Amino acid sequence: MGDLATSPFVRQELIPERAAPVKVTGVVGFLRTRLFNSPTNILLTIASALLLWFTIVPAVKFLLIDAVWSGKDRTACLAQNAGHTVGACWPFIQAKFAQFIYGFYPEPERWRVNLTFLLAALLLLPLLIPRLPAKGLNAGLFFVAFPVVAFFLLLGGGLTGFGVSWTAGALSGFADGVSELGQKLSRAGEATAVIGPLLLLLGKLVGLVGWATSGLIWPLLWLNGQIHAFARPVWADLAATAVVVSLILFILNGGIRTGWRALVVSVATFAGIGIVIAVMGLDRGGLPIVDSGLWGGLLVTLVVSVTGIVSSMPIGIALALGRRSTIPLVRFFSVVFIEFWRGVPLITVLFFATYMLPLFLPGNFKIDGLVRALIGIALFSGAYIAEVIRGGLQAIPRGQSEAANAIGLSWWKTTGLIVMPQALRHVIPGLVNSFIGLFKDTSLVSIVALFDLLGSVHAAFADPVWATPTTLFTGFAFAGMIYFVFCFGMSRYSLFVENRLNAHRT
Template sequence: MSDTADRAFVRQELIPERAAPVKTTGVIGFLRTRLFNSPTNILLTVAGALLLWFIVVPSLRFLLADAVWHGTDRNACLAENAGQAVGACWPYVRAKFSQFIYGFYPEPERWRVNLTFILAALLLLPLLIPRLPAKGLNAGLFFIAFPVVAFFLLHGGGLSGFGIGWTASILSGFADSIGEAGRQLASVGEATAVIGPLLALLGELIEFIATALAVLISPLIWLRDFIQASRHALWSDFAATAAIVSILAFWLGGGVRAGWRALIMSLASFAGIGLVIAVMGLDHGGLPVVDTRLWGGLLVTLVVSVTGIVASMPVGIVLALGRRSTIPLIRIFSVAFIEFWRGVPLITVLFFATYMLPLFVPSNFTIDGLVRVLIGIALFAGAYNAEVIRGGLQAIPRGQSEAASALGLSWWKTTALIVMPQALRHVIPGLVNSFIALFKDTSLVSIVALFDLLGQLRASFADPAWATPTTLFTGFAFTGMIYFAFCFGMSRYSLFVEHRLNAHRH
C-alpha cells in the first residue's frame, strides 16, 4: 500500500521549459523598459520623436547642410546667388568674430585680452581638478593676485599710489563729503520754520563728526604727503604699507611666540606684489590705457559674470549668517538688505548703480562705469545666494554646533570648519543654478551702454555689408551655442562635485 501511494506521486513527464526572461539590457532592453513599457510611454515616445524630427532636423539643415561657409560679403549668402535655399551665413560670423570676442578693444592691444584669458585658464583648471596639490596657493593666486593683474592688463595705466596713499585719499574724501552734507543740512534747517532748529542741530553734529574724523586721519594724510614728496613716491608708499601691514600681521598672529609665520607670509606676499609692479612697469605708467567703454563682446560677458559670481559668494555667506544672527540689529539689517535687493529687478539695479551710485561717494572720488555695474550685480546676486545658503544652514542639525561647543570650539571655528562646509555641500545645485542665471543675465548690461556678447551681436546687425535674411538667425545661433557651452559646462561640473562629495554616503 505504501509503495503504491509513493508511485502515485512520481511525475511521468518532464516539466515544460520556462519562457526566456525579458531582456532588460542593451539597446533592445532600454527601448522595452524605458520607452515602450506602457501605452502612456509609447505615446510620449512617439510625440518626442516627432518633436525632435520637426526641430532638430530643420536646425541641422539650417546650421550645416544648407549653410554657406565661404564668402567675403552678403552676396555669398543670398539665395539668388547661391542657387538654392540658404541656411546659416557663417562668413558673417567669421568676419565679425573679433568684434564678438573683443568688442571695440584696440586691435594692437588685444594680446592683453588673450593673455588674460590664458592666465585665467591656467589658474582655474588646477582648481577644478581635485587631485592636483597646492589648492591654497592656487586659490590665492586666482582670487587675489589674478584680479589685480587682469585689471592692469585690460585697463592699463600705472600706480599713482599704494596702500597709504589710497587709504588717506579715500578717508579724506569721505570726511569732506560728510562735512559738506552737514553744512547743507544746517543751511536747510535755517530756512525751515517748523523743524529748522532740529535740522540745524543735526547738521552741526554731522559737521562735528566730520571734523573729528579729519583730525583722526591727519597723521595718515601727513604721512601720505611726506611720501609723495619723496623721489620714488610709489616705492616709498609700497615699503611703508608693507612695513605697517607686516607688523600688524606679526602682532595679531601672536607676536614673538607665534607670529613669525604670519610675518613671513606677509613679506612674501608684498615681495610678489612688488615683482608684479616692476615686471608690468606700473611704477612708470604701465600699459596704454584702454577705457572700459571700448570693452565689449565675450570679454565683458566673462568679466561681469565671473566677478559677479566670485564677489556674490562672500556677500551671500555674510548675509545668510547675519539673517540667522541672535543680535537684532544685524538680523534686521540682513533681512532688510536681502528683501530690498530681491524686491527690485536687475534692470533697476543696473540703472541705480550706473547713475545714482556716484551720488553716494565722495565728490573727488570717481567710479568707472563698469565697476559700478559690477558692484550692483555682486550685491544683487549676493542677496539671492544668501537665501540659498540659508536653506543649507537650516538643514544642519543643531547637534553639530552643540557638539562643537562641547569640544570648546568658538563660534567662528564652528561655522568655518563644521557648519558652513556641510551647508554649502547641500546647496550646490541651488548655487550653480544662480550662477547660470547670472551668466545669462549679463546681457542686460547693454541697457547701461556696455556692449556684451549680445550687445555686440545687435551692433553687428547694423553693418549693411552683411544684411541678409539669414544673418539675424545665424548670429543668435552662434551666441546661443556659446552661452550653452558655458552653462552646460557649469552644470556638468556641479554634478561631478556633488557625486564626489557624496561618495561616502553610498
C-alpha cells in the first residue's frame, strides 16, 4: 500500500483541447457582450435595428438622395419636372435663408446683426476654453459690456441721458405715481361709506410716501437740471455718474486705506463706457432705429434664449438661497414666487406679458414687446432654475458651512466660495437640461407675434412661389437640424465640464 501511495502517476492519454476563450474585444466582442448576450437583449437589438431602418433610411433618402439642390422656384421641386420622386426642396431654403436668419431686419443694416454674432462668438469661445487666462475680464465683457453694445447695435438709436438722468426720471415717476395713487384712494374714501375712513387714512399715508420721496430726491433732480444745461448732456451725465458711483465704491471699500483699487476699477469702467459711446456715436443719435417687430428668425431665437439663460441664473440662485433662508419673510416670498411661476404655463406668461401687462402700466410708460417677453421668460425660467439649484444646495453637508463659520468666514463668503461652487457642480446636468428646454421653448414666442426661427420658417410657407408638397417638410427639417446642433452642443459641453470637474475623483 505504501508503494502505491507514493508511486508517480503517468497519464497515458492526452487531455482534450479546451474551447477557445470567448472574444470580448473588437466589433465581434461588442456584439456578443452588449447586443446579443441574452434573449432580452437580442429582441431589443432586433427591434432597435428595425426602428432605425424604418426611420434613418427614409430620412437620408428624403434629405439627400431624392433631394433637389438647385432651382429658382417651385417648378424645380415638382416630381413631373425633376423626373423622380422629389425629396427635400433645398432651393426653398436657399431662397429664404436670409429670412430664417434675420427675419425682416432691413437688408442694409444686417451688418449690425453679423457684427453682434461675431462679437458674441469672440467673447464666448474664450470663456468655454478652460486653459485660456483672464476669465474675470472676459466674463465682465461678455455679461456686462456685450449686452449693452448688442442692444444699441441691434435696436439703434442713441443716449439721451445716463445714470443720473435715468435715476432721476425713474424716482420722479415713482413719486408722481405714488402721489396719484394716494389721491385716488382719498377720493374713493370720500365716496365710500363703509370703508371710507380706512381708504382716507391709507390715501394719506401713500400720499405722505410720495411727498417724502419727492423731498428726498430734490438734490438729484437739481443735479439733473444742471446736467441738461450743458451743450452735450450725455457726457456731463456720464461724468456726474462716474463721480458719484466711484466715490460710493471708494467709501464702501475702506476709503483711503483700502478703497483705491475699487476707485481705479470704477474709473476704468466708466472710461471704457465713454469709449463705446464715442465709437458708436451714441451721443449723436447713434445708428438708425430698427424696431424689434422687424426682428426675426435665428436672431430672435438667440436673443430670447441667451437672455433667458443668462438672466435666469442669478434669479434662480437668489430664489434658491431665499427659499433656504432663516428669515421667514424672505423664505415666504421665495416660496410664493417659485410656486406661482411654476404653476402657470409659459404660453400664459407670454400672453400676459404681451397683451395684459400694458393695461396695468401708466399711460406714458411703455415697454417694448420683445422686452416684455424677455422679462416673462426670465422670471419663468428662474423659478425652475431655483429648484434645480436648491437640490444642489441640499446635497452639501452642513459641516461645510459650520467649518467655514468656525474659521471666521461670513455668510456671503461661505456661500460664494464654498457652498455654491459645490452645489452648482452637482446640478450641472439639471441646469443644462433646463437650458436646452428653454432654448426649444423659445418657439412659443411666435404665438405672441414674435417671429423666431420656427415662426419665420412657418411664415415662409405662405409664399406661393415655393408651394410644393415637400416644402413644408423641408422647412421643418432645416429648423430641426439647427435646434439639434445648438442643443447637442450644449449637451456635449456639459459632459466635458462634468468630466473636468470630476477628474480628481477618479
